[in-house]
Amino acid sequence: MPDLIPVLTEEEIRSRIESLAKKISVDYCDKSLILIGVLKGAFVFLSDLMRRLTIPVEVDFVQLSSYGDSDVSSGKIKLRRGISTDLKDKDVLIVEDIVDTGLTMSKLEAYLKTFKPKSIKLCALIDKRQRRETDCRIDYACHRVEEGFLVGYGLDYAEKYRNLPAIYHLKF
Numbered sequence: 001m002p003d004l005i006p007v008l009t010e011e012e013i014r015s016r017i018e019s020l021a022k023k024i025s026v027d028y029c030d031k032s033l034i035l036i037g038v039l040k041g042a043f044v045f046l047s048d049l050m051r052r053l054t055i056p057v058e059v060d061f062v063q064l065s066s067y068g069d070s071d072v073s074s075g076k077i078k079l080r081r082g083i084s085t086d087l088k089d090k091d092v093l094i095v096e097d098i099v100d101t102g103l104t105m106s107k108l109e110a111y112l113k114t115f116k117p118k119s120i121k122l123c124a125l126i127d128k129r130q131r132r133e134t135d136c137r138i139d140y141a142c143h144r145v146e147e148g149f150l151v152g153y154g155l156d157y158a159e160k161y162r163n164l165p166a167i168y169h170l171k172f
C-alpha cells in the first residue's frame, strides 16, 4: 500500500479558496465571468470556489485526459468532452486541479480561443513546477509544490482517492 503524506488540510484548503474567491470576485466584478472546469479532477475545487464568489458567474466543463491510470503523463492529450456554452465576448477562467508540464493547459487554451472569448485566465488548485514544459501563466493558484504525485480533494490515482477531503502526496 502506498503512503499518504499530508500536503494541505481541509482547513487550509478552505481558507485558501476563500482568499482566492475574494480576489476573483473583485477582479471580475464588471466582467462576464464563465468558469470552465476541467473534468474530472477539478470538480470538487470548482464547486467550492464557485460558491464563495460574490459576483454572477456561469459554468461549463471540458474533459481532457493524458494520464490514463498512470502517475506519469502520456504527453498525448485528448479532448473527451468539449464546451456547450457560447464563449463569445465572455471572460473565461479555466479551473484546473494541477498544472504540471503545462501541456494540457496549452492545448485547452488553444481550443477555447477558437470560440473567441474576450479573455482567458487560469486558476489552478496546485501549481506543480518541477516538470513545466510550457510558459503557461497561472493567474490564480491555491498552493505550489515542486514535485510529487498528489491525491484527494478531487485528485485521483487510477480513479481512487478523489473522495478524500484533504490533499496528500501519494508515496509509492
Ligand code: 5GP
Binding pocket: 038, 041, 066, 067, 073, 096, 097, 098, 099, 100, 101, 102, 103, 104, 105, 128, 148, 149, 150, 151, 155, 156, 157
Ligand atoms: P500537465 O499536462 O500539466 O502535465 O498535466 C495536467 C493534468 O495531469 C492535470 O489535469 C491532472 O489531471 C494530471 N496531474 C498532474 N499531476 C498530478 C498529480 O500530482 N496528481 C494527480 N492526481 N493528477 C495529476
